[in-house]
Amino acid sequence: QFLTGYYWALFDGHGGPEAAIIASNYLHYCIKQKLEEVVGGITEARPPMHLSGRCVCDSDPQFVEEKHIHAEDLVVGALENAFQECDEVIGQEMEATNQTGGCTALAALYFQGKLYVANAGDSRAILVLKDDIVPMSCEFTPETERQRIQHLAFLSPKLLDGEFTRFEFPRRLKGDDVGQKVLYRDYFMEGWGYKMVEKADLKYPLVHGHGKQARLLGTLAVSRGLGDHQLKVIDTNIEVKPFLSCIPKVNVFDFALHDIKEDDVLIMATDGLWDVLCNKEVAHMARSFLAENRTDPHRFSELAECLVCRARGKKRGHQWMLDDSHEASYDDISVFVIPLHNREED
Amino acid sequence: QFLTGYYWALFDGHGGPEAAIIASNYLHYCIKQKLEEVVGGITEARPPMHLSGRCVCDSDPQFVEEKHIHAEDLVVGALENAFQECDEVIGQEMEATNQTGGCTALAALYFQGKLYVANAGDSRAILVLKDDIVPMSCEFTPETERQRIQHLAFLSPKLLDGEFTRFEFPRRLKGDDVGQKVLYRDYFMEGWGYKMVEKADLKYPLVHGHGKQARLLGTLAVSRGLGDHQLKVIDTNIEVKPFLSCIPKVNVFDFALHDIKEDDVLIMATDGLWDVLCNKEVAHMARSFLAENRTDPHRFSELAECLVCRARGKKRGHQWMLDDSHEASYDDISVFVIPLHNREED
Numbered sequence: 267q268f269l270t271g272y273y274w275a276l277f278d279g280h281g282g283p284e285a286a287i288i289a290s291n292y293l294h295y296c297i298k299q300k301l302e303e304v305v306g307g308i309t310e311a312r313p314p315m316h317l318s319g320r321c322v323c324d325s326d327p328q329f330v331e332e333k334h335i336h337a338e339d340l341v342v343g344a345l346e347n348a349f350q351e352c353d354e355v356i357g358q359e360m361e362a363t364n365q366t367g368g369c370t371a372l373a374a375l376y377f378q379g380k381l382y383v384a385n386a387g388d389s390r391a392i393l394v395l396k397d398d399i400v401p402m403s404c405e406f407t408p409e410t411e412r413q414r415i416q417h418l419a420f421l422s423p424k425l426l427d428g429e430f431t432r433f434e435f436p437r438r439l440k441g442d443d444v445g446q447k448v449l450y451r452d453y454f455m456e457g458w459g460y461k462m463v464e465k466a467d468l469k470y471p472l473v474h475g476h477g478k479q480a481r482l483l484g485t486l487a488v489s490r491g492l493g494d495h496q497l498k499v500i501d502t503n504i505e506v507k508p509f510l511s512c513i514p515k516v517n518v519f520d521f522a523l524h525d526i527k528e529d530d531v532l533i534m535a536t537d538g539l540w541d542v543l544c545n546k547e548v549a550h551m552a553r554s555f556l557a558e559n560r561t562d563p564h565r566f567s568e569l570a571e572c573l574v575c576r577a578r579g580k581k582r583g584h585q586w587m588l589d590d591s592h593e594a595s596y597d598d599i600s601v602f603v604i605p606l607h608n609r610e611e612d
Numbered sequence: 613q614f615l616t617g618y619y620w621a622l623f624d625g626h627g628g629p630e631a632a633i634i635a636s637n638y639l640h641y642c643i644k645q646k647l648e649e650v651v652g653g654i655t656e657a658r659p660p661m662h663l664s665g666r667c668v669c670d671s672d673p674q675f676v677e678e679k680h681i682h683a684e685d686l687v688v689g690a691l692e693n694a695f696q697e698c699d700e701v702i703g704q705e706m707e708a709t710n711q712t713g714g715c716t717a718l719a720a721l722y723f724q725g726k727l728y729v730a731n732a733g734d735s736r737a738i739l740v741l742k743d744d745i746v747p748m749s750c751e752f753t754p755e756t757e758r759q760r761i762q763h764l765a766f767l768s769p770k771l772l773d774g775e776f777t778r779f780e781f782p783r784r785l786k787g788d789d790v791g792q793k794v795l796y797r798d799y800f801m802e803g804w805g806y807k808m809v810e811k812a813d814l815k816y817p818l819v820h821g822h823g824k825q826a827r828l829l830g831t832l833a834v835s836r837g838l839g840d841h842q843l844k845v846i847d848t849n850i851e852v853k854p855f856l857s858c859i860p861k862v863n864v865f866d867f868a869l870h871d872i873k874e875d876d877v878l879i880m881a882t883d884g885l886w887d888v889l890c891n892k893e894v895a896h897m898a899r900s901f902l903a904e905n906r907t908d909p910h911r912f913s914e915l916a917e918c919l920v921c922r923a924r925g926k927k928r929g930h931q932w933m934l935d936d937s938h939e940a941s942y943d944d945i946s947v948f949v950i951p952l953h954n955r956e957e958d
Contacts, residue, residue, distance in 0.1 A: 447664070
């Protein structure tokens with residue numbers, strides 16, 4: 267008996283393409299392996315306490331029910347474990363071949379009537395439905411993960427080796443600021459306070475910068491992803507990896523609860539697209555393009571191309587510009603458009 | 613020049629009333645002090661980089677704007693710092709007087725046209741408006757905070773002193789489970805997986821039980837609150853405190869964005885109420901009680917009494933029962949009902 271799934275994934279490399287290449291060769295294999303390991307639980311609506319199916323306790327099913335554990339949770343767990351496994355494989359491969367670098371990973375799995383999207387990094391997936399836009403991922407950057415990163419430094423100050431401050435300030439402090447009270451945030455704060463500046467606060471901040479300029483340890487623009495096992499802050503012995511996490515967040519969409527229309531699609535793209543186009547703009551383009559090209563069998567890949575071209579803009583003099591005269595994306599841009607209708611046909 | 617604020621708070625003690633008593637005497641003082649410390653920033657729409665107001669850098673206002681820092685963020689920061697300060701005071705007082713115990717804390721502050729609700733524990737605040745129910749807090753329990761708690765044990769395994777396992781299982785494992793694959797979750801998992809049971813997995817789980825029975829280290833039913841500095845797991849040297857956090861989550865409601873009606877209220881209550889009545893039931897009772905007693909000047913405190921009576925139920929034989937024949941609340945029940953209309957009148 268076979269269980270069939272469909273898989274798509276985007277990997278956005280940094281510090282070289284090697285990690286992204288290994289990830290693209292291995293992640294689907296890791297996911298398949300992790301799903302196979304729990305297949306005895308996935309095929310039942312209520313997974314058994316023991317994979318063998320044999321109850322050790324009469325009350326086992328009751329405990330599983332109390333914890334609200336469903337087959338879906340095993341798929342989520344398999345994806346979470348697969349990212350960890352894949353990260354380890356990449357670490358070993360890169361060390362063995364003396365290569366460096368890392369990548370973000372955004373993986374979509376269609377399995378047993380549900381769409382699972384696992385994300386580690388700053389790529390994004392959205393569902394564009396007839397009357398709705400459903401975000402299927404959120405971005406992990408030094409800014410969105412500031413509290414997790416600062417908390418780790420609070421718990422293990424050694425990780426900063428005396429070279430960084432864990433506090434966030436609106437800008438890098440200078441000598442003139444010492445002795446003054448300036449705006450700051452510590453790990454436990456969503457709000458801001460004022461702090462009397464000491465000399466140690468002049469160190470480079472653990473998380474620094476704003477928006478696309480935000481950096482983790484002055485080094486990385488993302489806070490989750492695969493690889494980077496060897497990555498150290500330049501001219502120091504400080505490792506980025508414990509702050510950089512390979513753990514994905516998994517979102518689930520149950521097709522049984524929605525009436526999927528002919529032009530409904532899943533759009534997955536790297537930050538190169540989302541830096542210059544918002545969800546609404548992308549959804550608007552998708553809906554109008556697909557409506558105008560309903561008989562074209564290649565309309566989905568053409569829409570992906572069209573989105574890339576829009577984000578890349580047009581050359582005007584020395585600059586690439588969007589149609590609305592904003593600056594275009596200088597980053598690499600990858601886009602998948604995946605039709606959701608007639609899912610079970612082939 | 614004076615800034616006026618209004619403050620209400622609920623403290624639900626455990627292991628004796630002492631921590632709750634100290635907290636009720638000190639928290640408002642800590643909040644006042646923390647607000648006074650940043651008052652120079654609160655009175656401006658855009659807080660200055662330096663509390664003195666003197667720019668060290670011409671670009672300071674630009675950095676503050678980029679970080680989207682507003683006066684509201686200083687109030688949130690002041691509340692976060694006040695909880696930490698109050699927790700330290702409680703720790704010192706309790707040690708000096710050789711007392712033990714802790715408490716949850718739910719504090720509401722009306723300040724400059726906004727309502728701030730800071731919560732550490734399992735009490736709850738909701739706004740009951742004419743056409744809407746707005747949750748102003750979420751509960752912090754060993755169940756809702758499982759991943760934070762497990763992650764801390766992963767980072768600092770010494771904290772468990774070899775006596776607990778950080779893994780979650782649907783039930784406590786027994787000798788018969790060793791060598792079998794059973795359902796489990798680690799810190800990085802929202803989903804579930806199967807794990808081959810080893811002898812070490814038979815230890816008591818860090819987070820165990822379900823719903824109201826969930827316990828942190830077999831000891832506490834809440835994962836955030838004030839006090840408990842001396843609390844150790846019975847018969848061990850394991851301290852609960854690093855897992856128990858005093859950090860509140862602050863929610864903000866801006867009255868300028870809402871049209872507040874005559875019967876709109878803030879309801880704050882301990883878990884004794886929410887264990888047996890859901891938000892909708894409480895809102896329904898509040899709306900109908902207030903509509904029926906519109907001329908009664910004591911209707912708000914009478915509604916609070918009425919909610920307590922409803923949750924306590926009626927004695928039938930040896931049991932206290934709700935009107936719908938479910939079991940009533942055996943826990944202590946405290947309720948505040950705070951009218952929101954005509955806020956600026958006195």
